[in-house]
Amino acid sequence: MPETIPLHRVIVSPVTNRGPFGARMVVPPADAFDPATVRVIPVSEVRAGDVLVGTAQPHYGPLLVPLDRAQWVSYTSHKTKPQTADARPLDPAHCDWCAHNARNAGKDRSCWTVDGCTTYRPDSLLLVVPREYAQEAGR
Template sequence: MPETLPFHRVIVSPVTDRGPLGARMITPPVDAFDPATVRVVPVSEVRAGDVLVGTVQPHYGPLLERLDRAEWVSYFSHTTKPQTTDARPFDPAHCDWCAHNAEIGAADRTHWTVGGCTTYRPDSLLLTVPREYVQEAGR
């Protein structure tokens, strides 16, 4: 039986410094990454060595239902570096910041964590340069 792979529909537009409603947006440096190496992956599939370059911001309908398309991409404004660990389920006992997020209801055990203590909803999509391409680039 063939394996089923999830496919995230993507329409790529040029990077712009204006969001869909005209708000100013952070753009990555021109040489931050090779656009041909970027993949859209669920947060749970981030692996040690992958480089995260941004988040895919979901689009919501008039009743605040999540639609099957992204509204825009939010690039990280800082220099990216390879992840030191695989993504993991959120653990409120990991550190004080994680305990705080759990206490205020910002995250629970259904959430996922990458890059130390950055927590995402379980259905979040991230722009990632897979570790295989990072190694090729000699980062």
């Protein structure tokens, strides 16, 4: 039986210092990552050694109804580094920052975290350089 591969509809734009509506944005350094190695994956699939380079922000239609695609990409604004651990469900006991995020999550306790205890909704899509490519770049 063939394996199903999920494809995420994301419009990945080039790195620019202007947002979709002209707002100034901070961009990553030119040597932060090779754009050809970037993959779009759900937050739950981030592994130790992967390099997180940005997020795919959801596109909302009229009445703030989420659509099935991403409209824009937000890149990290700093030199990236490999994740030290796999993504994990939010654990308020992990640290003070996780406890703070858990209080602000309200009823939605299904959030996930990555290095630095950044919290994401479980359906968030991230721009990641898989560890296999990240290791090659570090050689």
